[in-house]
Amino acid sequence: MPTYEAPLKDYRFVLNDLIQIDRYANLPGFADAPRETVDAILEEGARLVQEVLAPLNQVGDREGCHFDQGRVTTPTGFKAAYDTYREAGWGALTADPAYGGQGLPHVIGMMVSEMMCSANMAFAMYPGLSHGAYAAIHAHGTDEQKQMYLPKLVSGVWTGTMNLTEPQCGTDLGLMRTKAEPQGDGSYRITGTKIFISAGEHDLAENIVHLVLAKIPGGPAGIKGVSLFIVPKFLINPDGSLGARNGVACGSIEHKMGIHGNSTCVLNYDGATGYLVGEAHKGMRAMFTMMNEARLGVGVQGLGVAEVAYQNAAIYARDRLQMRSLSGVKAPDKPADPIIVHPDIRRMLMTMRAFTEGARALALQTGLLIDFSLRHPDAQARRDADDLVALLTPMLKAYLTDSGFETTNLALQCYGGHGYIQEWGMEQFVRDARITQIYEGTNGIQALDLVGRKLPMHMGRLLRQFCHPLDRFIRENSADPAIGKTYVLPLARAFARFQQATAWIAERGLARPDEAGAAASDYLKLFALVALGHVWAQMAKVAGEKLAQGADDRAFYEAKLVTARFFMERMLPDTAALQAKIQAGAESMMALPADAF
Amino acid sequence: MGAAPGIARVAVIGSGVMGAAIAAHVANAGVPVVLLDIAAEGADRSKLAKGAIDRLLKTKPAPLMHPSFARRITPGNLEDDLGLIAACDWICEAIIEKVEIKRALYQRLQTVRKPGSIVSSNTSTIPLAELVRGQDPGFAADFAITHFFNPPRYMRLLEVVGGAQTRADALAALRRFGDETLGKEVVAAKDTPGFIANRIGIYWSVTAMEAAFDQGLSIEEADAVVGRPMGVPKTGIFGLADLTGLDLGPHVVGSMLKLLPKSDAFVTAYRPDHPLNALTARLIADGYIGRKGKGGFYRDRGKEVLDFATGTYRPVVPAELDSVKAAKSGLKALVEHPDKGGRYAWTVLSRVLVYAADLVPEIADDILAVDAAMRCGYAWKEGPFQQIDRLGSGWLAEKLKAEGRPVPRLLEIAAGRPFYKIEGGKALYLTPGGDYAEIPVAPDAWTLADKKRGRERIAGNRSASLWDIGDGVACLEIHTKMNAIDGDVIALVAQAAKIDKRGYKALIIGGDADNFSVGANIGLGLFAANLALWPVLEGGIAEGQSAYMALKYAPFPVVAAPARMTLGGGCEICLHSDAVQAHAETYMGLVEAGVGLVPGWGGCTELVIRATLNKKRPGGPMPPIAQVFETISTAKVSASAAEARDLLLLRPGDGITMNRRRLLADAKARALALAADYKPPAPVEINLPGATARAALDMAVEGFVRQGKATAHDKVVAGALAKVLSGGDTDITRSLKEQDIMALEREAFVSLLKTNATLDRIEHMLETGKPLRN
Secondary structure (H helix, E strand, O other), rough: OOOOOOOOOHHHHHHHHHHHHHHOOOOOOOOOOOOHHHHHHHHHHHHHHHHHHHHHHHHHHHHHEEEEEEEOOOOOOHHHHHHHHHHHHHHHHOOOOOHOOOOHHHHHHHHHHHHHHHHHHHHHHHHHHHHHHHHHHHHOOOOOHHHHHHHHHOOEEEEEEEEEEEEEEEEOOOHHHOEEEOOOOOEEEEEEEEEEOOOOOOOOOOEEEEEEEEOOOOOOOHHHEEEEEEOOEEEOOOOEEEEEEEEEEEEEEOOOOOOOOOOOEEEEEEEEEEEEOOOOOOOOHHHHHHHHHHHHHHHHHHHHHHHHHHHHHHHHHHHOEOOOOOOOOOOOOOOOHHHOOOOHHHHHHHHHHHHHHHHHHHHHHHHEEEHHHHOOOHHHHHHHHHHHHHHHHHHHHHHHHHHHHHHHHHHHHHOOOOOOOOOHHHHHHHHHHHHOOOOOOOHHHHHHHHHHHHHHHHHHHHHHHHHHHHHHHHHHHHOOOOOOOHHHHHHHHHHHHHHHHHHHHHHHHHHHHHHHHHHHHHHHHHHHHHHHHHHHHHHHHHHHHHHHOOOOOOOHHHHHHHHHHHHHHHHOOOHHHHHHHHHHHOOHOOOOOOOOO | OOOOOOOOEEEEOOOHHHHHHHHHHHOOOOOOOEEEEEEOOOOOOOOHHHHHHHHHHHHHOOOOOOOOHHHHEEEEOOOOOOOHHHHHHHEEEEEOOHHHHHHHHHHHHHHHHOOOOOOEEEEOOOHHHHOOOOOOOHHHOOOEEEEEEOOOOOOOOEEEOOOOOOOOOHHHHHHHHHHHHOOEEEEEOOOOOOOHHHHHHHHHHHHHHHHHHHHHOHHHHHHOOOOOOHOOOOOOOHHHHHHHOOOOHHHHHHHHHHHOOOHHHHHHHHOOOOOHHHHHHHHHHHOEEEEOOOOOOOOOOOOEEEEEOOOOOEEOOOOOOHHHHHHOHHHHHHHOOOOOHHHHHHHHHHHHHOOOOOOOOOOOOOOHHHHHHHHHHHHOOHHHHHHHHHHHHEEEEEHHOOOOOOOOOHHHHHHOOEEEEEEEEEEEEEOOOOOOEOOHHHHEOOOOOHHHHOOOOOOOOOOOEEEEEEOEEEEEEOOOHHHHHOHHHHHHHHHHHOHHHOOOOOOEEEOOOOEEOOOOOOHHHHHHHHHOOHHHHHHHHHHHHHHHHHHHOOOOOOEEOOOOOOHHHHHHHHHHOEEEEEEOOOEEEEEEEHHHOOOOOOOOHHHHHHHHHHHOOOOOOOOHHHHHHHHHHOEEOOHHHHHHHHOOOOOOOOOOEOOOOHHHHHHHHHHHHHHHOOOOOOOOEEEEHHHHHHHHHHHHHHHHOOOOOOOHHHHHHHHHHHHOOOOOOOOOEEEEEEHHHHHHHHHHHHHOOOOHHHHHHHHHHHHHOOOOOO
């Protein structure tokens, strides 16, 4: 059985050494999270996920959810685990204190999310979706709606869902058919079929708050005519107690490649009572405000699964004895050397490690930016943070899940044939991670969002918050004797490639959209590598300073420096290939007629 | 500029809106003008004309190109000052539209005007034959109608109508004066009701409004169709009515109905009981006479609109018509579109085109006059016959036939052939006789298109081209959107500076585009700045500087021919030319400060050198620097070429051309004159005071910030500018070369680009078209 140990040391490094979160004690909520409190929260969280959630991961995978006449039963132990989670108040961690939340910084919540996804991604999705529903109602609901739904979602007494997909409408929500007819009393009758609804029906909570996109008849055609509704599984009485069953029923659950412990439902709405959230026909706008968070959340899922896969691969590589080292026997007392001596195993381990540690730092920096964008007293700082979050979000979603999946695959590879055997648990990580590349907007869509929407927005303004600090960092540190040559110069070269590729896309893509579309996925990867390069260079700088100051945990900081160097030398150079691919243009990609395929 | 021989002094009688504005425009042309109105009661019997001149100075858009030109207008009254007319070569009457009063005035004029002087009326509704009835034959020979459009400074059309007895040389003198001196597009019209432009324009207006109502379009929808998609100003038809005044409508329609033959389509189609008439009458009665009143079809600055169904105002709902989107691929796509916008467009366009086609040769000898009148009098992008060519004359005839409508004779004569065509390098038009004739191009009045026809460019890229315009002169044309300057333009400027190697002896810079140039393409710059592509931006600045310097020191003369917007990098092209021949309507300025920058292509350098070496300046190094500092830091833009002189953007020797169609010819003539015995300018050096001047400028800005007249970032921008203009780290004893000051420009430019506030300004300008005050 796989094991998991929360990477608390790395969290502390990012929070205290890299981000230096103490500097932001002036922001609302941050003062409530001094170092000791954060430590306690992380340790409590680690205990929960290691002791309660991780042991259920394989159980959930083997048992899956069960559907019987509209009811869905979650795997053995999920209900009890959810009760433990709920009673400890984990759902309230970053939520608004006005509705029973603790108001802690988002960046703290992100670490807890990562741990939960490492331990049991299928389970983590239940509260994750509640948080999505919470965010939508919090941003766009009326006061009455907030009072009615938020406290229960925050406490976890109820859970939430997001209903977008329909059989004929996946990425293209303009094709939506579910309709919402006004009832004259302010409510709507919702009729239609939604599919792929995670946590759509289950036995964990007494009520489920469905957030449903639907079209009001007579509204604008396509995506501009979509509105957002709250449709509770049980209607709510004026006193807050549960009333009649609403006209929404689970028709079946899907049989999936992974995340078996999460119920993925077909939901049939048959004249269900729904309540408009925000303005009519502005449903997509309401969705988009929470999309950043949801997409980052999926990125963190990719990271979480990658982390646990890596940990097990590293343990296995130290234990498993096969062959002798190419450079001579390393364990003469044993029949063979542990496979960790082999360069190719090292290649895989270092690649995984450089990814997870870099991605974690980048995700947490972004989490902090979300806090800035919501809580910073200075409007300009809020806008700047919002710009950068908007730019980074599609990249983090796609890159963390693509590389997360790739990491689970590498981890499985380290196991050789055992990786392919269920009992070892490695193939579950591969299967579970695979969905993260698909849902919440496929990674191809993320790349299009980056290139088609985020780059041109305000004539490249979003880029400014990424490029200017990076440009300054390079200028200020390229001559630094400690990090200049090893870390900053490779970064400077990669950044120049990124600038050239961006300018190329801006020039070509404007005239020929297919060029931008063809470049998008490679461009996203190029962007991700440069962003990771920046964060790795920053980490190298901090680690070097810590070592110079005589920090206690020398091994930890030295490992950071080595991993940073590995990233610069063995991962960042991919930017050259990516730039070449991007600037090769769309021609060979688009030349063949459709019937030649 | 200046008077064409024959008319050296002008009188305008009637100081109402039109009369005063015509007088102003004569003054704009540098011609002294007498403005007379009836004698007022009281001490100052000339107060009507004097009041009119005062109003000219306050009216927006300004009828005068420079406030000082008001002094060229001599006010007076018809009792005491009629004698002033004796010295005038042309007397333009612009009094009330009452035939008896006009005739009485003419009789008085006869007693004082000098022999051979010309009298004209600006009437728009009274036939010439009526006006001269009963006057003596000598008067009729000297009399014509000169019909200006409001506002006369800005509307390019001048319809000149001669009567049966009018002297040919009098008409020729008027046309020439109108064309060369006043800069108007002079169209020969006949003595028919409404002449050309109003005859078609009023029919168009009534048709478009009634059809909108009849076919169930909202006002917004109608204006979205009869606007840009149909090649007319974006105000649309109802917006235009608000602009000109609803109260005017019934008068002009009434006079047309009275004057036109009963068989005219205008009269036969007119429905006095159309509900729109009652609605308009009610609006007028309630004071909703358009923008000059409480509102009209729109009110509250265009936020609310009249709803035909309820007769009340409601919030504007932007029109969503597929036909309007389809119009991007052409007029035909619009009228063929099946939605209500397309059907409406077809109704309006087909009626108007048929009406116009039926009127040649009744109201004009040829289609050229009709098309020119509609372009210049109603600001249509293309005249009716150009529009027919867009549809195809055969297609239009077939479609009319299919709908059972009569086909105009001229359309049958065309028999499927186009009204205009290019053949053998010549531009031809279809005469009413059915033959093609060459569109005449005068040797001293042409467009670049006339020179380009049938030729390959000498060199060029996607943003700019070099053309051979004959006599060893080349023309550099910019053809980007709004003539913005990008890297390709700069590259071609650099190439143009070596055009002597290809045997050319002079270069002019200009073209047919509306604007000379709105300046550098800041969109590209902003994207690059956001990307932190500093080396690229620095390189762009340096390349522009060296290209412009190459122009300045080229071994042949360079003459810039700016017109309309000539801003930023476009203005800097002019600053580096040996001479400028500017269109009178040239709006020039170094506007970089508006987007948080300083001029970087030598604008600061050239202007500070110009000011410092200006012999008329008061002594000491500070006044010239302060003047340039004010011009650039407040992003001043001249409202005319005349005003550009005040800002030193035009030098005393630079010329001004009133008629846009003569601009390039004048520039070419200037270039050829300079080419004889040309020597490039000698490089100059100046001494600038350095830190002391900079401190003084900074202090002045600090004062403005304290008074709330300047923002925090204004201070940053002005500080960067002060450093450049004061010469950086220099002192008055050191001589600075142009390159030294340009290095300061580059440094200031890039340092400002690295500030958020400058990038926000650029972004705001690009997204809203307005400056951001941050």
